[in-house]
Amino acid sequence: xxxxxxxxxxxxxxxxxxxxxxxxxxxxxxxxxxxxxxxxxxxxxxxxxxxxxxxxxxxxxxxxxxxxxxxxxxxxxxxxxxxxxxxxxxxxxxxxxxxxxxxxxxxxxxxxxxxxxxxxxxxxxxxxxxxxxxxxxxxxxxxxxxxxxxxxxxxxxxxxxxxxxxxxx
Amino acid sequence: xxxxxxxxxxxxxxxxxxxxxxxxxxxxxxxxxxxxxxxxxxxxxxxxxxxxxxxxxxxxxxxxxxxxxxxxxxxxxxxxxxxxxxxxxxxxxxxxxxxxxxxxxxxxxxxxxxxxxxxxxxxxxxxxxxxxxxxxxxxxxxxxxxxxxxxxxxxxxxxxxxxxxxxxxxxxxxxxxxxxxxxxxxxxxxxxxxxxxxxxxxxxxxxxxxxxxxxxxxxxxxxxxxxxxxxxxxxxxxxxxxxxxxxxxxxxxxxxxxxxxxxxxxxxxxxxxxxxxxxxxxxxxxxxxxxxxxxxxxxxxxxxxxxxxxxxxxxxxxxxxxxxxxxxxxxxxxxxxxxxxxxxxxxxxxxxxxxxxxxxxxxxxxxxxxxxxxxxxxxxxxxxxxxxxxxxxxxxxxxxxxxxxxxxxxxxxxxxxxxxxxxxxxxxxxxxxxxxxxxxxxxxxxxxxxxxxxxxxxxxxxxxxxxxxxxxxxxxxxxxxxxxxxxxxxxxxxxxxxxxxxxxxxxxxxxxxxxxxxxxxxxxxxxxxxxxxxxxxxxxxxxxxxxxxxxxxxxxxxxxxxxxxxxxxxxxxxxxxxxxxxxxxxxxxxxxxxxxxxxxxxxxxxxxxxxxxxxxxxxxxxxxxxxxxxxxxxxxxxxxxxxxxxxxxxxxxxxxxxxxxxxxxxxxxxxxxxxxxxxxxxxxxxxxxxxxxxxxxxxxxxxxxxxxxxxxxx
Numbered sequence: 001x002x003x004x005x006x007x008x009x010x011x012x013x014x015x016x017x018x019x020x021x022x023x024x025x026x027x028x029x030x031x032x033x034x035x036x037x038x039x040x041x042x043x044x045x046x047x048x049x050x051x052x053x054x055x056x057x058x059x060x061x062x063x064x065x066x067x068x069x070x071x072x073x074x075x076x077x078x079x080x081x082x083x084x085x086x087x088x089x090x091x092x093x094x095x096x097x098x099x100x101x102x103x104x105x106x107x108x109x110x111x112x113x114x115x116x117x118x119x120x121x122x123x124x125x126x127x128x129x130x131x132x133x134x135x136x137x138x139x140x141x142x143x144x145x146x147x148x149x150x151x152x153x154x155x156x157x158x159x160x161x162x163x164x165x166x167x168x169x
Numbered sequence: 170x171x172x173x174x175x176x177x178x179x180x181x182x183x184x185x186x187x188x189x190x191x192x193x194x195x196x197x198x199x200x201x202x203x204x205x206x207x208x209x210x211x212x213x214x215x216x217x218x219x220x221x222x223x224x225x226x227x228x229x230x231x232x233x234x235x236x237x238x239x240x241x242x243x244x245x246x247x248x249x250x251x252x253x254x255x256x257x258x259x260x261x262x263x264x265x266x267x268x269x270x271x272x273x274x275x276x277x278x279x280x281x282x283x284x285x286x287x288x289x290x291x292x293x294x295x296x297x298x299x300x301x302x303x304x305x306x307x308x309x310x311x312x313x314x315x316x317x318x319x320x321x322x323x324x325x326x327x328x329x330x331x332x333x334x335x336x337x338x339x340x341x342x343x344x345x346x347x348x349x350x351x352x353x354x355x356x357x358x359x360x361x362x363x364x365x366x367x368x369x370x371x372x373x374x375x376x377x378x379x380x381x382x383x384x385x386x387x388x389x390x391x392x393x394x395x396x397x398x399x400x401x402x403x404x405x406x407x408x409x410x411x412x413x414x415x416x417x418x419x420x421x422x423x424x425x426x427x428x429x430x431x432x433x434x435x436x437x438x439x440x441x442x443x444x445x446x447x448x449x450x451x452x453x454x455x456x457x458x459x460x461x462x463x464x465x466x467x468x469x470x471x472x473x474x475x476x477x478x479x480x481x482x483x484x485x486x487x488x489x490x491x492x493x494x495x496x497x498x499x500x501x502x503x504x505x506x507x508x509x510x511x512x513x514x515x516x517x518x519x520x521x522x523x524x525x526x527x528x529x530x531x532x533x534x535x536x537x538x539x540x541x542x543x544x545x546x547x548x549x550x551x552x553x554x555x556x557x558x559x560x561x562x563x564x565x566x567x568x569x570x571x572x573x574x575x576x577x578x579x580x581x582x583x584x585x586x587x588x589x590x591x592x593x594x595x596x597x598x599x600x601x602x603x604x605x606x607x608x609x610x611x612x613x614x615x616x617x618x619x620x621x622x623x624x625x626x627x628x629x630x631x632x633x634x635x636x637x638x639x640x641x642x643x644x645x646x647x648x649x650x651x652x653x654x655x656x657x658x659x660x661x662x663x664x665x666x667x668x669x670x671x672x673x674x675x676x677x678x679x680x681x682x683x684x685x686x687x688x689x690x691x692x693x694x695x696x697x698x699x700x701x702x703x704x705x706x707x708x709x710x711x712x713x714x715x716x717x718x719x720x721x722x723x724x725x726x727x728x729x730x731x732x733x734x735x736x737x738x739x740x741x742x743x744x745x746x747x748x749x750x751x752x753x754x755x756x757x758x759x760x761x762x763x764x765x766x767x768x769x770x771x772x773x774x775x776x777x778x779x780x781x782x783x784x785x786x787x788x789x790x791x792x793x794x795x796x797x798x799x800x801x802x803x804x805x806x807x808x809x810x811x812x813x814x815x816x817x818x819x820x821x822x823x824x825x826x827x828x829x830x831x832x833x834x835x836x837x838x839x840x841x842x843x844x845x846x847x848x849x850x851x852x853x854x855x856x857x858x859x860x861x862x863x864x865x866x867x868x869x870x871x872x873x874x875x876x877x878x879x880x881x882x883x
Contacts, residue, residue: 013367013371014385015354015355015363015367015385015386016355016385016762017227017228017354017355017363017762018228018762018763018778018779019225019226019227019228019231019762021228021774021778022228022231022232022763022774022775022778023214023226023231025232025774026212026213026231026232026234026774027212031773032773032774032777035777043818043819044383044388044818044819044820047388050388050393051383051388051819051820052383052388052389053383053384053385053387053388053820054385054388055385133214136214136215136217136224136225137214137215137224137225137226137231138225139222139225139226139227139354139362139363139364139367140354140363140364140367141225141364141367141368141371
């Protein structure tokens with residue numbers, strides 16, 4: 001069976017250090033503007049009976065049924081057999097329909113080049129047998145990458161991941 | 170010595186070379202793999218085989234190529250061509266720069282003596298040994314570093330208490346970590362990285378956090394002690410009171426290896442939890458719980474941070490925490506606080522030639538007779554330098570030479586610092602950029618980053634490792650600061666003590682261990698032998714050979730031999746009459762994860778994440794002043810006012826406000842990069858009444874303020 005890759009952050013362990021963001025910028029040589037992974041503080045709230053400061057981390061979930069792909073009028077967005085959703089920048093016309101369509105609002109836009117962008121799960125690194133750059137850099141080891149099945153077993157029923165990987169459309 | 174033999178051989182593609190090195194983007198030293206293509210750095214990532222970061226990196230290190238190739242970097246020696254702070258510069262040659270400095274120093278030495286030249290650094294980019302070698306040979310006792318209130322104060326306090334600085338042994342699974350005044354997962358806790366702490370927590374270590382603010386760690390902690398800012402020493406004494414009162418201490422260790430137990434117990438009895446609750450705002454029951462958790466979970470270690478050192482209680486706070494490690498039997502045991510042994514290379518102290526400074530010169534150290542612990546660790550407190558510049562007393566300071574230091578942003582009472590550095594006859598600054606401090610210089614020297622030099626990283630650290638650092642690129646005419654001292658030294662008659670090349674200096678440092686730079690340069694690290702409970706054989710390196718709960722050194726120097734709590738001079742308790750005008754306690758040390766102190770605001774990838782200075786306020790306090798989340802507000806103290814952007818959070822006590830430090834605006838074209846717009850040290854005070862008695866540590870952290878909106882609402 002072909003593996004379906006996914007990336008998910010265990011936000012219990014995320015310390016909000018932004019290392020993943022810069023690792024991503026460096027790996028893809030991104031300008032100011034597009035942030036394929038983004039970390040920002042949640043409002044402190046009671047969790048397990050105590051006031052906690054957690055961070056929100058947003059990135060492409062590589063949905064099983066990507067609505068960005070459906071929305072793209074020029075078929076610049078595709079989904080590979082291994083689950084990775086990619087944008088072909090050569091085809092992208094910069095119409096931003098995918099930005100409106102994304103249920104998470106994570107689709108980014110490179111103003112300089114006029115194209116939509118998002119996490120590509122570091123396909124170039126995967127081809128070299130490496131993990132995505134954010135996973136390697138993370139000091140709290142809270143970013144998990146691999147087959148959806150394996151991650152779900154490791155982290156328990158990660159609701160967000162399961163939802164985007166089964167029902168999102 | 171253990172050492173890794175294999176050179177890392179991961180290849181990205183055939184044209185790309187990967188060179189293993191050691192980051193020095195902050196105070197730490199993470200193992201890195203540097204990608205190079207056609208002579209240019211194309212990527213920096215963590216080295217997965219490295220023992221202190223295991224492949225992880227922080228945002229600052231990951232963005233470092235943007236610093237190396239930054240268009241605003243100083244890459245040639247510069248001479249000021251306009252008024253101070255006007256921003257007009259003229260490129261000069263290295264010969265002209267070094268000759269100008271050397272000739273000036275020769276004249277000052279002849280006219281006033283070498284003590285009229287102050288040599289200083291900031292956090293230090295691993296060149297402090299060269300700096301001290303230069304200063305000691307120059308015969309000036311006046312070395313101005315951050316050490317009086319950062320790290321070296323820890324070294325000094327532990328030196329007199331137990332002989333050396335004991336650090337957390339994360340690799341041996343501590344059962345409990347007590348994080349005290351330290352946001353270790355964002356900042357470098359000196360020897361280690363947040364990665365080590367995160368791993369310990371994943372392995373199930375219990376966590377106690379002492380912090381006035383809700384940080385990630387405070388929220389995750391089993392026990393979070395949210396104390397009144399500046400009362401840490403009272404809290405620690407209260408915990409010691411519980412540990413002793415409930416018999417939770419290690420009786421055998423106390424009997425055999427501590428000095429002054431009875432006197433210590435008597436002092437600690439003055440701090441019962443109920444009294445400590447009144448001082449610290451922490452409920453007595455929570456103090457008891459934390460004391461029990463720390464004392465009964467074995468092994469346990471204390472991860473302390475710079476917050477506690479930047480107050481009047483600096484040394485005593487460090488001493489009482491060391492005492493707690495000792496009486497609970499957690500000193501030098503696996504998973505506790507350990508004295509690691511480095512490889513037997515030439516020590517920092519020997520290379521720094523501290524013994525070569527003549528006693529009559531040491532006697533002239535500014536503040537030496539007042540701050541004896543500072544004198545013992547060879548540094549001065551900053552205000553004495555500013556005073557000597559501005560008043561000529563006790564003697565004039567005519568030249569200041571600063572390396573990687575931005576005191577306009579980072580030292581208390583920024584207005585006085587600015588005035589002094591504007592008036593000093595001759596100022597030399599070595600740095601990467603024209604900072605607000607560099608803009609006041611007469612000569613600016615272009616410093617190499619860690620990617621532009623061969624060096625032995627972290628050889629002053631206490632984790633027992635040394636890390637080879639590799640020269641990968643050359644940028645402009647930048648020179649490692651080490652070589653600036655080397656070349657200046659040669660011009661000032663110190664030739665016999667200096668070296669032909671950096672590599673020759675490194676061989677000299679490595680020599681006693683029987684190794685050479687060539688032999689170790691490709692290795693990730695060299696580690697000394699790890700041995701625990703060394704005190705069983707040779708005791709502790711103190712006058713009594715024991716852990717001195719009662720310090721015989723302090724007794725001899727005329728200080729209180731036992732740790733005690735002192736109230737901050739400007740607090741609602743010591744100055745209740747101020748609370749009408751300045752109702753809030755201001756704390757000033759909050760970090761952003763993407764910046765190191767006053768650095769990195771010009772790095773695009775980092776500034777994008779954190780564009781503005783942030784001040785944290787409780788929503789109830791904000792409501793009182795009509796302040797909304799995201800508003801620019803004024804924060805005002807008796808010294809001045811600054812602007813930062815409000816962040817409303819229930820993670821702070823409504824009586825406390827927390828501002829960020831280090832903010833200047835590299836992009837600002839006027840007002841010397843708006844050095845005083847958001848600079849928290851415009852608000853802090855450097856009155857000696859607030860100093861630590863032995864170390865001269867400045868109170869940078871706790872003061873009183875008022876807040877109000879900076880803009881009219883429409």
